[in-house]
Amino acid sequence: MWKSPEPKKTYDVIIVGGGGHGLGTAYYLAKEHGIKNIAVIEKGWLGSGNTGRNTTIIRSNYLWNESAFLYDHSVKLWENLSQELNYNMMFSQRGVMNLAHNEHDIKEMKRRISANRLNGLDTQWLETKEIKRLVPIMNTDNLRYPVLGAAYQPRGGVARHDAIAWGFAMRADEMGVDIIQNCEVHSIKTKNGKVEGVKTSKGLINAKKIAVVASGHTSVLAKTAGVRLPLQSRPLQALVSEPIKPVINTVVMSNAVHAYVSQSDKGELVIGAGTDGYNSFTQRGGYDVIEETVRAIVELYPIFGKMKMLRQWGGIVDICPDASPIISKCEVKGLYFNCGWGTGGFKATPGSANVFAHTVANDEPHRINAPFNLERFSDGRLIDEHGAAAVAH
């Protein structure tokens, strides 16, 4: 699969965080920018953070131009990733549906669909009877918040979350990237406003450039370099049921009742909730949040009422005030951040890695990620995606 080398004394680029985004950044740096003296440093095993904890939903139906370009760049990369990495991503474009439960939802979604279509995205409006045809098990009228329609993106879908970490890791490793697992970065060492290296559990490792892709822990690491980021870390929970025969062949999300569900190839229902309402790093979350989600799921799909849940877990997501990510340089020279993905980073993995590699290699953002800078929190050019984020922040 990949080697487990001891860290060298110095690298051109150190990537902190061995999830999909970090490994992808290493892959694109090596492949597209010819930088091969790279280390990816991961405190656990590859994909043990949010890459292994999400509900694998992929879509690009975001409202604003900036986000639509970024997320659709990613969906387009997903479409060829199995071939490019010669590793099966199990990318299944089974469609993603966002349900509308009230008048406001309908207006907001139709506005978003119009914006999406202007940006060339394949989003469309579904009436309730069309939803019923696609998902016959859904209870659309006999519930507290009836289903009044949906925004539907057929190119959306799901993929295997481990595959993207392993696929990027294998190809990066072949190009000479050092993948260092079970090595925790404790702090970022800087001198005269420039990075020098990272202090890790395996000692000091020097680097010309440091790219931090540590999701929930990004702000903790940034602080060691004296950088403050507008991030808050919160648990986001998910759960899976016992496996059953195929009953739902698309992804159904609902912002209003806080529940989303899809069925894995093994037959398990993969269910996601909103974030817990307080800062925490416990990777656990509170029971009341999944209780609310399961209540909504059972109301929407009465046949799931007697199912047993197999596992529940939490991941720590880093949330930006405008629910959009930060892919940016900062005031410390040679230090780059790819963070703030909040509840929706998985779908963006290849696109984010691709433009972040460009940013790190050229010390200049790619035109796609230029708007996702840190300056927007002082000049006011926020990219407000609370509506399209589809999960309560």
Place this chain on the structure above:
Amino acid sequence: MILINCPYCGERDQSEFSNGGEAHVARPENSENLNDKDWGRYVFYRDNPKGIFYERWVHTHGCRKWFNAVRNTSTDEILKIYKLDENPPSKESFTNTLKTPSGEPKVGSGNFTVKK
């Protein structure tokens, strides 16, 4: 699941409360003279430590009163609850249970309170 000891109502389930984010964020006195950067810092930037965190809660489904708490965000242990007109306890009065600089408890994130 956290139990929160409301200073007015006693111990209740966390789902009765809403979190108000970082406590003791003072509005800048000279806001009319602030530049965009400093104003942005006040509006959008909040502490996000792994470990000791001073925060606000409101008992939404109870007495609806606000109060402050000190919580260890790596374990969710509530270390101290105090009313809005009380002085915050000093950070030094809490023992740091974090084993590494990035704040990972020795037994693994999240297991600290369970194992205790």
